[in-house]
Amino acid sequence: xxxxxxxxxxxxxxxxxxxxxxxxxxxxxxxxxxxxxxxxxxxxxxxxxxxxxxxxxxxxxxxxxxxxxxxxxxxxxxxxxxxxxxxxxxxxxxxxxxxxxxxxxxxxxxxxxxxxxxxxxxxxxxxxxxxxxxxxxxxxxxxxxxxxxxxxxxxxxxxxxxxxxxxxxxxxxxxxxxxxxxxxxxxxxxxxxxxxxxxxxxxxxxxxxxxxxxxxxxxxxxxxxxxxxxxxxxxxxxxxxxxxxxxxxxxxxxxxxxxxxxxxxxxxxxxxxxxxxxxxxxxxxxxxxxxxxxxxxxxxxxxxxxxxxxxxxxxx
Ligand code: A2R
Numbered sequence: 001x002x003x004x005x006x007x008x009x010x011x012x013x014x015x016x017x018x019x020x021x022x023x024x025x026x027x028x029x030x031x032x033x034x035x036x037x038x039x040x041x042x043x044x045x046x047x048x049x050x051x052x053x054x055x056x057x058x059x060x061x062x063x064x065x066x067x068x069x070x071x072x073x074x075x076x077x078x079x080x081x082x083x084x085x086x087x088x089x090x091x092x093x094x095x096x097x098x099x100x101x102x103x104x105x106x107x108x109x110x111x112x113x114x115x116x117x118x119x120x121x122x123x124x125x126x127x128x129x130x131x132x133x134x135x136x137x138x139x140x141x142x143x144x145x146x147x148x149x150x151x152x153x154x155x156x157x158x159x160x161x162x163x164x165x166x167x168x169x170x171x172x173x174x175x176x177x178x179x180x181x182x183x184x185x186x187x188x189x190x191x192x193x194x195x196x197x198x199x200x201x202x203x204x205x206x207x208x209x210x211x212x213x214x215x216x217x218x219x220x221x222x223x224x225x226x227x228x229x230x231x232x233x234x235x236x237x238x239x240x241x242x243x244x245x246x247x248x249x250x251x252x253x254x255x256x257x258x259x260x261x262x263x264x265x266x267x268x269x270x271x272x273x274x275x276x277x278x279x280x281x282x283x284x285x286x287x288x289x290x291x292x293x294x295x296x297x298x299x300x301x302x303x304x305x306x307x308x309x310x311x312x313x314x315x316x
Pocket of ligand 1: 013014015018019020041042050052072074075076077078079083114117118169223
């Protein structure tokens, strides 16, 4: 049983998204029973709705709730979507984050802000070796540039007394992730093939790119472990990664080994990204040393969870 998290009022943005679905139960479990957790979504069916681009609403909500922890997950989170939708990505990830930063600085200047950034910020810096938190980011996509801008604007706009924790996770996946991301993109096709909804050919982009993959359940544990740490350090950045890379093709091999029917693989040029770096090695020594965290899920478990979820979704 971990120690309780030392916050009385917690506000989570983007709670209706993929990571929120795992983070919220973890927070509920680790906050004291009298702590308040408010987690608006953006979808119309959310219990409470929030659009970060509505500055007045954001300001009023933060002023009413007076959270001592804000976990900022809301984003346009897809690198691929950011290429064709740069303006929307900047509006959400930067203008929305600015609204939040201003509201927090004005109403709760000693609160902790945890920002879900991304190891995508390192971009071309991966080409010279593993990226640690001190590596100068060289982002290569609109998504990565907006995440970097978000980090910088939070550092500038929050009050000097606000604590800012920036998380830079590598690829993380699990049940419930959408098909804009590589593992569900493969798994969804395989589930459809198994259900006879697609011919037995899975279309793929680059299989040789080397990436660091984590289970979202391990990422959420890492976030909570950091949030439990000594609050006297006002500005900290943490990579969140396994420290190992493997070719994306290995994920596909695991899925094909789990598939119930024979499947061929075909390269699809539309799925290749101009900005792909050959290997993205992320050094998470700091996270391990500060918290003792290490990933618990084997990748094959994550892959199995994603495939089962896709099968359920397609009634296979
Ligand atoms: O687009 P929607 O309706 O699914 O809502 C998304 C929400 N969101 C917003 N919320 C409030 N105001 C906005 N203007 C706004 N735009 C988007 O953020 C969605 O519910 C959530 C993001 O969830 P996912 O796309 O599933 O991202 P995931 O994997 O949960 O990543 C969490 C964070 C993101 O900031 C990543 O860039 C980062 O972790 O690595």
